[in-house]
Amino acid sequence: MPVLLVPGVLRAEAGGASRLEITASGSLAAVLAEVGERWPRLARRIRDEQGAVRRYVNVYVDGEDSRRTAGLDTPVAEGSEIQVLPSVAGGSRP
């Protein structure tokens, strides 16, 4: 089953977990939909209310930036690893 790696700054929204086992697979959209059902506060940090991944959040599927693959349609296999990382852009203003 796919695993979603939670960055430290968001672990409070996932009960402190650093790894979440996801039952859904097939696409990144399916994975994030399950995150929305099981960890809604984590999900809304990753995507806005229209479902778009936030501008300064990057989601990698098996090491590939999903924005450079197929976005939410990026294939997710049973053993895939999805990594959520805050972008180097963003953060506190200088």
Next chain:
Amino acid sequence: MTTLLAIGTQKGLFLATSDDDRRTWQVGPAHFSGTAIYTVGVDTSGPRPRLLAAVDNSHFGPSIAVSDDLGETWEEPDSAPVAFPDGAGASVERIWQIVPGAEPGVIYAGSQPSALFRSTDGGRSFELVRGLWDHPHRPEWGAGFGGQAVHTILPHPTDPASLLVAMSTGGVYRSSDGGESWAPANKGIKAYFMPDPWPEFGQCVHRVARDAADPTRLYAQNHHGVYRSSDGGDSWQSIAETLPSDFGFPMVAHPSRPGVIWNFPLTADSKRHPTELRCRVFRSTDAGDKWEEQSSGLPGGPYYPVVLRDAMCTDDAGTAGVYFGTRAGEVFASGDEGESWTTVVAHLPDVLSVRAVSI
């Protein structure tokens, strides 16, 4: 009497308290460290003030956190409290204003992009006010330098159906039916940056304040221009004549005395620093006919920092406290209606918002 002063900054929320009639202050550590707090709402309709902080995380989006114990603990709902519904075709980028309505439990929020949201559960969940979002003018509303946002919300103090908002750009809009329908109310407000400088809408109004004693009297700080309306916004007249400049961002009204208002003039759109490079507040006690400088206790010498639209406020005391914060991270307070000032705190991040209330 204890006064609570909430200071929203570019990198967190700071809560200060004063137990000696606003002479000295104790400032606590940052809440929501690293996130921008563009506005704080204070709902005093319940047994204890409820604080509502607009928490703006540049990575993870905007939200509203609520505290019923003066900041000891904060709660955030699982679902985004302020969000556009499916099909609206927009996402909330920032929350610019949180204001209690006239009825208990009603809270309004103004957002970027320009939209108004209404809560009936004390600010835990909000619904889009469709009447404003679906307004036929909306495609023509533009963005000011800070973005396109509803930054001012003025519920009528006794009539829940009456509501006024201001946005940059777009100007002032009013509803008399609880938000179902809206009409522009900018007659007399100049938009020098448009081919027709007196348009029906499109003005860049920076802030509107309502007179505490006369709800039909309004005061507006515009993007060049300072105005008063004595008819609830039907028409506006200039009150900038005795100010050193007609540019600036904040405009606040006394909590109970009629005709008493404050602002913080800046030189010009293209020179956004205090007039004469002096840190000065200006007060009028006759609804803007005459303004007087108030600077006793404020920093001397060349002074460059500006005061943003939500970074000046009054408290709710009979002898009003007045407060403002600057983009240099300084916060100043006056317990005597601006006659004298003390420094609450310095060296904070840029101050974006201040709110004060007696607790």
